[in-house]
Amino acid sequence: MVHTWSPGRGVIIGTRTREAEEDMAMRMGLIGVGRIGLVHARTLRGIEQVGSTVIADIDPARARAVAAEVGASAVGSVDAVGSVDELFAAGIDAVVIAAPTPYHATLIRSALAAGVPVFCEKPIAGDLAETRALVAEAATAGVPVQVGFQRRFDPGYAALREAVAAGKLGWLHTLRGCTSDPAPPHADYLPGSGGIFRDCSVHDYDAVRFVTGREVVEVYATGANRGEEFFAAAGDVDTGVSTLTLDDGTLAVCTATRYNGAGYDVRLEACGSAGTLVAGLDSRAPLPPAFPVGAAYGGFLERFAVAYDAELRTFVEVAAGRAENPCGPDEALAALLVAEAATRSWQSHRPVALAEVDQ
Numbered sequence: 001m002v003h004t005w006s007p008g009r010g011v012i013i014g015t016r017t018r019e020a021e022e023d024m025a026m027r028m029g030l031i032g033v034g035r036i037g038l039v040h041a042r043t044l045r046g047i048e049q050v051g052s053t054v055i056a057d058i059d060p061a062r063a064r065a066v067a068a069e070v071g072a073s074a075v076g077s078v079d080a081v082g083s084v085d086e087l088f089a090a091g092i093d094a095v096v097i098a099a100p101t102p103y104h105a106t107l108i109r110s111a112l113a114a115g116v117p118v119f120c121e122k123p124i125a126g127d128l129a130e131t132r133a134l135v136a137e138a139a140t141a142g143v144p145v146q147v148g149f150q151r152r153f154d155p156g157y158a159a160l161r162e163a164v165a166a167g168k169l170g171w172l173h174t175l176r177g178c179t180s181d182p183a184p185p186h187a188d189y190l191p192g193s194g195g196i197f198r199d200c201s202v203h204d205y206d207a208v209r210f211v212t213g214r215e216v217v218e219v220y221a222t223g224a225n226r227g228e229e230f231f232a233a234a235g236d237v238d239t240g241v242s243t244l245t246l247d248d249g250t251l252a253v254c255t256a257t258r259y260n261g262a263g264y265d266v267r268l269e270a271c272g273s274a275g276t277l278v279a280g281l282d283s284r285a286p287l288p289p290a291f292p293v294g295a296a297y298g299g300f301l302e303r304f305a306v307a308y309d310a311e312l313r314t315f316v317e318v319a320a321g322r323a324e325n326p327c328g329p330d331e332a333l334a335a336l337l338v339a340e341a342a343t344r345s346w347q348s349h350r351p352v353a354l355a356e357v358d359q
């Protein structure tokens with residue numbers, strides 16, 4: 001079915017708006033219900049504007065199991081279908097893509113062809129050329145594509161952005177971001193991950209851009225392998241550090257590691273001439289002896305539960321034409337360019353200007 005998506009619907013029908021009637025009937029597709037897709041399925045079941053959800057997974061038994069689990073307590077109906085083709089034929093109004101990265105570009109194109117607004121987990125594509133192509137295709141289609149950079153919906157990161165924009169920190173001199181996983185992924189994950197800068201630090205690069213409103217102009221990165229040998233075998237590092245220079249001269253340091261035994265640690269400090277603020281330094285941050293007060297964060301699902309919920313609720317508003325897209329594919333491209341520069345810098349042991357990779 002091909003929809004013609006148009007923003008700003010809303011015609012008065014008696015005391016209710018057509019918008020409200022349509023919202024009650026919003027039919028949401030969800031593709032891929034693994035780790036993050038299950039989180040999205042659980043969020044969708046509680047959004048009252050979502051009248052029904054259709055789930056597809058390459059493993060149909062998994063799609064059925066998740067539909068049964070979330071359907072039991074959902075606001076609307078939840079059904080599993082046997083394939084992605086069936087999902088697009090089911091008359092969906094919007095789609096959430098949480099399949100593995102190599103399928104993102106194809107699935108986004110299917111949604112654009114159907115005129116269906118898309119929420120897609122990061123990254124939207126595996127490489128720069130494909131990402132650029134998707135940015136252009138989404139613009140031509142005029143259909144919203146919201147990218148899952150969930151840190152933008154974390155209250156701490158949002159507060160940082162507000163404080164910087166309001167001038168409360170004065171002029172910024174330094175940002176310090178970290179993404180520290182408690183334990184490495186399985187070796188099979190690495191070859192398709194793009195490496196630590198594209199896979200992990202890309203979230204920090206987006207956060208630095210989001211919080212400061214500035215662009216990155218140069219990156220100097222390095223990396224090390226002191227853990228399992230499979231990182232080096234995959235042409236990757238288990239720990240990476242990148243130093244960014246922003247277009248106003250502000251410096252940012254982003255660290256990433258696959259080995260943080262204390263727990264999952266994701267923070268961003270913004271330090272300015274008039275003050276410093278930190279996102280992610282809460283009672284569960286794994287920083288003994290001051291923190292954690294309770295159990296340290298074990299992983300991204302716990303740390304960003306609030307953000308995952310908020311980003312999908314916003315997507316429903318975007319799909320209904322009532323909200324601006326908060327994170328379009330151009331944002332994914334901008335963060336990926338920084339990751340490309342970081343990867344090239346680490347490989348060549350030299351600073352890399354963004355202009356060098358943005359060609």
Ligand SMILES: NC(=O)c1ccc[n+]([C@@H]2O[C@H](COP(=O)([O-])OP(=O)(O)OC[C@H]3O[C@@H](n4cnc5c(N)ncnc54)[C@H](O)[C@@H]3O)[C@@H](O)[C@H]2O)c1
Binds near residue numbers: 098099
């Ligand atoms: N924003 C975040 O914090 C965050 C966190 C985790 C993962 N992600 C992203 O989400 C995506 C999924 O990651 P995950 O960890 O949930 O993966 P996963 O392997 O746990 O789950 C993927 C699911 O998709 C299904 N699948 C595989 N191929 C498919 C296809 N062609 N069509 C439909 N379904 C298919 C699998 O059966 C599985 O159920 C990745 O792109 C990853 O980068 C983002």
